[in-house]
Amino acid sequence: MERLVILGGGESGVGTALLGKQKGYDVFVSDQSAIKTKYKAVLVENEIAFEENGHSEEKIMSANLVMKSPGIPDSAPLVQALLTKGISVISEIEFAARYTKASIVGVTGSNGKTTTTLLCHHILKAANLSVGAAGNIGDSFAQQVAENKYDVYVLELSSFQLDGIVKFAPHIAIITNISPDHLDRYDYDYKKYIASKFRITENQTEEDYLIYDADDIAIKEWLENNKTKAKRVPFSLEQKLENGAFLNGDTIEIHLNTEEFKMSTTNLTLKGKHNIKNAMASAMAAQLLKVRKQTIKESMSSFEGAEHRLETVQKVREVLYINDSKATNVNATFYALECMDNPTVWIVGGVDKGNDYTDLLPLVREKVKAIVCLGVDNQKIISTFNNVVDVIVETAGAEEAVKVAAKIASKGDSVLLSPACASFDLFDNYEDRGRQFKKAVRTLL
Structure with missing residues (x-):
């Protein structure tokens, strides 16, 4: 029986474990962190062996085939060790x-x-x-x-x-x-x-x-x-x-x-x-x-779009709030700003992935009346835009960012969350960031 080892006990890992077991593999799931309760329940119910909060190298190195979750880089020492041994490491896809x-x-x-x-x-x-x-x-x-x-x-x-x-x-x-x-x-x-x-x-x-x-x-x-x-x-x-x-x-x-x-x-x-x-x-x-x-x-003409992608949250006191939390890079934010027709209070920031914000300067000059920073380190954003936008405020959470934006915004303006950055400094992921933003907007009512 061929041994299939799965690195990562999330959605793709557990799905692969189920398919692997069905196809006759000896399946073992290993996760560096704790496996979420809902995924653990699936593994237990299907009698699939697993470990969490650490990798047992000897159990992993006995694999004929390894599926690793997309979040684990190829440069990880464990992945490199597998490849050196000639063990195939593939994706769920x-x-x-x-x-x-x-x-x-x-x-x-x-x-x-x-x-x-x-x-x-x-x-x-x-x-x-x-x-x-x-x-x-x-x-x-x-x-x-x-x-x-x-x-x-x-x-x-x-x-x-x-x-x-x-x-x-x-x-x-x-x-x-x-x-x-x-x-x-x-x-x-x-x-x-x-x-x-x-x-x-x-x-x-x-x-x-x-x-x-x-x-x-x-x-x-x-x-x-x-x-x-x-x-x-x-x-x-x-x-x-x-x-x-x-x-x-x-x-x-x-x-x-x-x-x-x-x-x-x-x-x-x-x-x-x-x-x-x-x-x-x-x-x-x-x-x-x-x-x-x-x-x-x-x-x-009937499609409603993706959550967290230029998603209209609601109007509060004639100010429109838009959730574009999925914009985790500069290009995505470029598209969002391009769509803005009204003066915009722009909420931006998070974990910078080597961003170059200069492409945004013409759009920011034309459309943005104020910037609300939402990140731990906002220095790059401030130094790029401080000559273009008069008002730049730093905040440390979705609720504070929304309250500050609401104070700055006037009737007929838009407040746009389009961070151009990853979310991991203050949030679990971009969905968590988007949901916290929407919740904060609804508390303004």
Whole structure:
């Protein structure tokens, strides 16, 4: 019996454990920290061996195959020891894909992954396809495969998950955009991060499709210098394309496999130029999966968007509060500020991942009346914007940030939480940050 060792007892780890046991592996789960009660209960119920609060090296080194959670870097000494011994270390995505014949739409990119994944899933569901969403969102992909749930999966894929693939090949790959992010995991080498994203297409064949942003410099340069076997399907806001999706005035036009599709952007529930691109990518994926044009149009105008991504919380005393906690890098915040029509009090800050805020200066100059810092170390933000914005206030929690923003904001203004940073200095994760922000807004009433 082959031994499958799983590093990390979270969503992907426990899902993989269930699928591994079903496929006849001797499964062992090991977590450096405490395993959450709900995941522990699943392991106990399914009689899967596990350990927490530390790794037993001898138990791990006896593995034939190791699945590591995306949060563990390749540089971790334990991972390096496994690789040196010649033991294969893969991601949940690689493991689960080996056991499903489902058609896979894989979505990656620095920003827009979640929105595009959810929108794509929304359209396919409306078309009555048997479709699941997984990867970075929802229930674990491996668990869904174990339960033999769906004919199609839309997977949100981070670069960390793609780093752990060997043969994984989605039928349709989508790269929404690429901008510097997580460079701390890639030796601060942007090229390594770009290469990681493009792993999504490395195993695709001539029967598969790569949907990508033709306006994105990093994507364009990679495609000029590297090959993919997949059929290339671009989308653009800047150029008219013979094959692909583009913007003609206020109309999205798609030319794909001799078919034509047109839809007014005024019918999109999602606002902002970046969401027009997300809509183009989702619509083309749906068309390639033979979804009717009418279904695509109807789905686009009924989609509600992702939580913590430009999410309207509510109006309080004629000030609109917007939760964009999922904006954990500068590019995501750029999109958010671009969407602001009213004078904006901008709540920003957290764990800086090597951010360069200079790209934001023109938008901040034009739209931001005050900055509320929400982080332990705000020096970089203050020094970048103190000549552009008159009011900059430092705060140490969501509740304080919201109270300060409410005092500064006037009737008709917006208060935007778009941190451009990771959340780990003051919060568990970006969801925790977003929920605390929303709770604080509701206490203003």
